[in-house]
Structure formats: C-alpha cells, structure tokens
Amino acid sequence: METVWIVLIASLAAINCSLIGTYLMLRRLAMIGDAIAHAVLPGIVIASLLASSKTSLVALVGAGSVGIVVTLLIEFLHGQVKLQPDAAIGINFTWLFALGVILISFLSKKTDLDPECVLYGEIAYAPLDTWVGPGGINLGPRAVYVLAAMLLVNLSFILLSYKELSVTTFDPAFAATIGMNTTLWHYALMGATSYTTVATFEVVGAVIVVALLVAPPATAYLLTQRLHKTLVVAALLGILTAVGGCYLALWVNGSIAGAMATTAGGLFFSTFLIQQWHKKSPQVPISPVT
Amino acid sequence: MIQRTDNPVVEIHDLTVSYYKKPVLWDINLCLPQGKVIGIIGPNGAGKSTLLKAIMGLVIPDNGYIKLFGKSLDEVRKQVSYVPQKESVDWDFPASVLDVVVMGRYAQLGLFQRPKKLDQEKALECLNKVSMAPLAHRQIAQLSGGQQQRVFLARALAQEAQLYLMDEPFVGVDVATEKMIIDLLQTMAREGKTIIVVHHDLQSAAHYFDWSMLLNMRTVAVGPTQDVLTPALLQETYGGKLTILSKINDLLKEQEVSPRELT
Secondary structure, three states, X not given: OHHHHHHHHHHHHHXXXXXXXXXXXXXXXXXXXXXXXXHOHHHHHHHHHHHOOOOOHHHHHHHHHHHHHHHHHHHHHHHOOOOOHHHHHHHHHHXXXXXXXXXXXXOOOOOOOOHHHHHHOOHHHHHHOEEEOHHHOEEXXXXXXXXXXXXXXXXXXXXXOXXXXXHHHHOHHHHHHOOOOHHHHHHHHXXXXXXXXHXXXXXXXXXXXXXXXXXXXXXXXXXXXXXXXXXXXXHHHHHHHHHHHHHHHHHHOOOHHHHHHHHHHHHHHHHHHHHHHHHOOOOOOOOOOO | OEOOOOXXXXXXXXXXXXXXXXXXXXXXXXXXXXXXXXXXXXXXXXXXXXXHHHHOOOOOOOEEEEEEXXXXXXXXXXXXXXXXXXXXXXXXXXXXXXXXXXXXXXXXXXXXXXXXXXXXXXXXXXXHHOOOHHHOOOEHHHOOHHHHHHHHHHHHHHOOOOEEEXXXXXXXXXXXXXXXXXXXXHHHHHOOOEEEEEEOOHHHHHHHOXXXXXXXXXXXXXXXXXXXXXXXXXXXXXXXXXXXXXXXXXXXXXXOOOOXXXX
16 A cells, blocks of 8 residues: 555655746756755745744745745846856755755754755655544545646646747747737746745755756657647656656666656656667658748 | 838837847837838847837836837737747747747737637638648747747737737748748738838838838838838948948849848
8 A cells, every 4th residue: 555655645745846847948947946946945834934834834935935035036146246047056056955955954953854865855755744633533635636637727827828838938029019018928937847846856856856847848758749738748747757766776776866856867867768779760851842 | 210100000119128237229119000010120139129128018128118009018919919929939849830820819818718710720821821721730849940930920910910020030031931921921911910020131122012121230221122221221231341242232233143141
C-alpha cells in the first residue's frame, strides 16, 4: 500500500511540474524553477516558525509568496540593473538559500528543518504523514491532497488561459499590441511556478523539482509539434518518470528522488538517440509553395 | 519637407523616444493619409522599428503624443495590426501554421474565451490569401523565411484591421514572396486600408510605396514617394556616407543593380 501511495504522490508532483515546466521551457525560463526551489528556504523557515508546523497551509502560502518575491527580484536585476538573466537568477537564489541555511542554524532549536531535507526531500516518508479525519479515520497521506489541489489549480489555470499563455509565450510583442497584459501573465505563471515548486519540493526535494520541471517538457518538446500535445505528452512522461523512478529505487534499494531524476534524464537521452537514429533514414522532402 | 494631410490615420506630434537616456527618435512630427502603402526609410539605427513600436505602445515616449484615427491607441486597438520582425520570435515553438494565424483572431476574443470554428475558418481564408493554405497543418519550424513572413502576414490579415504596421517584411524572403506581399499590400490599400512598412531597400521603395517617410532620428521628409525620394533629401537622410550616396544617386538614375542591404 505504501508503494502505491508513493507512486501516486510522485506522479502528482511530476504532472504538476511537467505542465508548468513546459511553459517555463518555452519562455527560456527553465532555470527559474531552480531559483525558486532554493530561494524559498528562508520563507519556509520563517513561515514554519510562525505557524509552528512546517506542514501547515501557512507554510505553503508563505513560501510560495517568497517565491514570487524572488521572481520580482530577478526581474528587477534583469530589467533595471541590466544584468544578464542567468546572472540575475544565480545571484538571487544563492544568497536567499544561504540566508535560509543561516536562519536554520540560528533557530535550530525551534524548528525541525534541515537543509539537506529541503534539497533532497524524502518521498518515502510522505505516506506516513497522513491526514486524520474526524473520528480518527485515516484519510490518506496529506501530500496527496496538497498535490491534487495544486493540480486542480494548475489545470484550471492552463485550460482557462490557454490562449493568453500561448500567445504571450510565442510572441509577447504581438500579444501586447492586441491588448494583453504580458506582465500580468508573466507573474501569473511565476505565481503558479512558485506554488507548484513549493508544493512539490516538500515531498521530492528542491533538486528533483528542477529535474521534473525541465526534463519531461524537454523530452515532450522533442516528440511533439503542437503546444497542447506537448503539454499532454509532458504530463504522461512525468507519470512515467514517477513510476519508473519508484520502481528503479525499489530495485536498487536507493533514493526515490534520485531514481526519478535519473529516469527523467534517461528518458530524454533515449528519446533523443532514437530520434537521431531515425533521422538517418531519408525523410520526405518538404514541397515548396509559391 | 513634411506634407500635411487631412483626416490623417496616423498623427504624431513632437515625439521623442530614448533608450537609456540616448535619444533614438527626436521631435518627430508627421501625418499619414488613409488608403496608402507607406514606406519608412532610413539607415540602420535611424529609429524605424522604434517608431512602429512607439505607435503600438511597446516603447514609452519621453515626450509628444500619437493619435490613430484621431484617437488614442487603446480606443482603436482592434483596428490596428502590428507585424513584428519575423526574427523576433522562436520558430521552433510547438505550433502549426494555423495555430499562429488563429492568434490573429485573439484580438477579437475576450478573456478566457476560446477561438471558435468561425475563427479557424477565417484563419484558413487568410492563409489562402497568402497561398499558404496547403501548409496549414505544418509545424512552423519547417517553414522557410519567406513562408514565415507569409504566416505573419496571414495572422495580421486575420485581425481584420484598418491600419497595418509592418517591421521589415521583405528581409530574408524570396523574390516570389516579396512580389506576393507587395501585390497584396497594394490591393489592401485600394480597399481603403493603410499600410506602413519599415523598409531599407531604396530601389524597390520607389516602386512599392505611394507615400514615403525618410527618417534618421528626425523626420527628414514625409510625402508622396516621388517628392520624397529625391537625391537632395536622400543625401540629408544618409548624410555623411558620401561614397554610398553617390552610389545611391547612380542607382536611382540607372536602376539596374539592387542596392539591397546598402544601409
């Protein structure tokens, strides 16, 4: 039963990350997930102090808000200080993560956080943290509810604003000229990224969130030619990554998160190699049109 | 020389735009008439693209105002279509040709509203006008430069606007596409639409445009093409580059070799 829960939690985390990650990749912002996943640490520490439990909704909301602040800071350094975007990301997430580490060592007596747990997560323990309903009924792991709710939010965000998200991603200048607020959509996506990252890294860890945000979308990008298919295939690859990773971990008796990231990378490279191999056979030439 | 016109489609007064405190456009004044194909011509860095961006509200001017159809941009947004340089987007984006053209219909749709069957049909119709209908379901990554420009043109047509602003539509396209685009623009102008095109090939400019604007940070001249593309005004626009200028003069007389990419 525990394995089933782990696979379910990992799949939910992977679907969330893959969907949001597809947009990040197409906007050349893939590394912003990395930045958020690290930079929210001080937010989690402070929120967990205030809420006295790192698992409460307050911690999630608090950390998510810090994530949005991080994207604002990156945008400020890039837009106002004229720093390269990758440098802006690098500066922000390192000092904020370091701030979080210092906060933890200062307040170690008051919190049960440790940076290693934040970086690598421990999905194997996630099923143990269950939600007990009235009358002592075991309603299943809390992470399932958090991630399912997050998925609902992400799905409605993407389905409702599919046209806005796609046009502001493909051609922001054009989107602005037809009256769309490109800044607003950018921050809406950053908000979704922030909450997705915070909700998932609690179970799988910051490093693996990055793997899930980037690898399944990148693989789907190789396989598909239209955005809605890229999103669906990325989500399916996310599930495959989660299931494959869990069983790989069981087989080698190792870290689940590590096995998932390995599976994600493996899927990408095997897809790429199979495609290269296929390309050797001659392709149908594209007919010119006049 | 700045030709005045009644009921201008585009009216610009004292427009100054700068990037990082360095002026790109300085004290631009102009009025452009309806139903014409109008070329904006000038050397590299003259501010041609910036002028289009200022009209579309993509850059914030330091000074001056712009009126379209006598109103502000926000009031007439649906009647204005902007075609960015095709290099400004990532053509490896996962989308079909039709997907991109349907984006032209988004201007008519409200928030969260999805494009309907009618929008798809309209988009297909526009693709037909640029002879791209057979490629409607092809991924945009597989298009040539000329085909990419046709897709952008079809997207603009799908907006069903009255005023079109096009940034360098003839760069990196084949001869057949260039001919097709200019024919289409001239047909649209006859239907009363106004088309403003950023261009830098002087030789073809004389044939393509009803009106021309010479720009080099300031407005050098605006008016009917034959009054504007004169050696004296060209000298003023491309000033300093005398060797190039004598070439331009020769070319304007002989019109044998294309001075393409001369700027």
